[in-house]
Amino acid sequence: MTKERVIEVIKNNIIENLDDLEVDDIDPQKSMKDYGANSLDMIEVVSCSMRELKIKIPRSELADIANIDHLADKFMDYVDK
Amino acid sequence: MKRKICLSVQDTGIARLKMNDSEGKNIFTKEFINEFVHALDELENIYKPKVLILHGLDDVFCGGAEKETLIDLCDGKIVVIDLILSERLVNLPFPVIAAMEGHAMGGGLVVGLCCDIVIAARESRYGSVFMSMGFTPGMGCTTLLSELVGPYIANEMMFTGRRFRGSELAGKGTHINYILPKSEVLQKAGDLALQISEKNVKSLYLLKYTLGAKKxxxxxxxxxxxxxxxxxxxxxxxxxxxxxxxxxx
Incomplete structure (x- = not known):
């Protein structure tokens, strides 16, 4: 599993859960909040992505994530490489 | 200060209540609930319309509970003003059309469920998201949701907390009256309201009394x-x- 693939999964779940966004619009250096995501959107994106990647990360570890890239790094710690 | 709830009533007897808190995205803040209840008071006591169209913002119909309320509940405070809303809505003496152009989540979805006729948008998402936030559904969701979408779809929506797009619900054969492109939702609500407004007001109130009893x-x-x-x-x-x-x- 590459980080690029993890980012792709996250991006796909973002466009699935947010309106009027295309994959190419999403900059991993930005936070989902920058694209108008609310709490529920973020829960959905994170839990859908984790299910897809077959990982489970405690919520407390996700509290300080600053942007999409950072979230992908966190996911990378858990995926089978 | 910008009003969170806008109320307008036409000579035809068609009233429109718009949940209009673009800043708070139509979540149940105290001001929002108070203005909402005040508007319902005015409708019931002053305007006595033939029919009400309940609608929201283009992107959000209604967002449901705010964090503060949920924390109050955790701290054992039982009195929650949000609960008034579903009670007041099902007890309205005139027919109500929910025109849900935007998303409706949790208690915000229940606001729609309390209405007599429901129009949803293909593009928007509807979710009984309570369990995703860690607690059981409220405001009447456990019985009202199955009325609208059928018991098994309601179970899925409540257990998983997943938000369903209108287009997805359209393929499931729910009881939602219309699932239309967002741009057509308000117009359809207006059409239906016009048909209703042509009826005798006394008979309308009588029929609403009977049809509303189950809810x-x-x-x-x-x-x-x-x-x-x-x-x-x-x-x-x-x-x-x-x-x-x-x-x-």
Whole structure:
């Protein structure tokens, strides 16, 4: 599993859960909040992505994530490489 | 200050109540609920319309509970003003059309469920998201949702908390009256309201009294169970933790 693939999964779940966004619009250096995501959107994106990647990360570890890239790094710690 | 609820009533007897808090995205802040209840008071006592169209913002119909309320529940405060809304809506003496152009989540979805006719948008998402936030559904969701979408779809929506797009619900054969492109939702609501407004107002109120009786009972049944579940679920220490972690400031 590459980080690029993890980012792709996250991006796909973002466009699935947010309106009027295309994959190419999403900059991993930005936070989902920058694209108008609310709490529920973020829960959905994170839990859908984790299910897809077959990982489970405690919520407390996700509290300080600053942007999409950072979230992908966190996911990378858990995926089978 | 910008009003969170806008009310307008036409000579035809068609009233429109718009949930208009673009800043708060139509979540149940105290001001929002108070303005909402005040508008319902005015409708019932002054305007006495033939029909009401209940609608929201283009992107959000109604967002449901705010964090503060949920934390209050965790801290054992039982009185929650949000609960008034579903009660007031099912007890309105005139027919109500929910024109849900935008998303409706949790208690915000229940606001739609309390109406007599429901129009949803293909592009928008509708979710009974309570369980995703760590607690059991409320405001009447446990009995009212199955009325609209059928018991098994309602189970899925409540257990998973997943938000369904209108287009997805359209393929499931629910009881939602119309699932249309967002741009056509308000117009359809206007068409239906016009047809209703041509009827005798006294007969309309009489019919609403009869047709609304089942929903009033369903809400009472739901609240008996839901209030008990809330006392239990909100007392779990992990519920407060989940709410604090999940809600973005």
């Amino acid at each position: 009033k009972k369903l809400l009472i049944d739901a609240r008996l169970q839901e209030d008990l579940m809330h006392r239990i679920t909100f007392a779990f220490p992990e519920t407060k933790k989940t709410i604090n972690e999940l809600y973005v400031e």
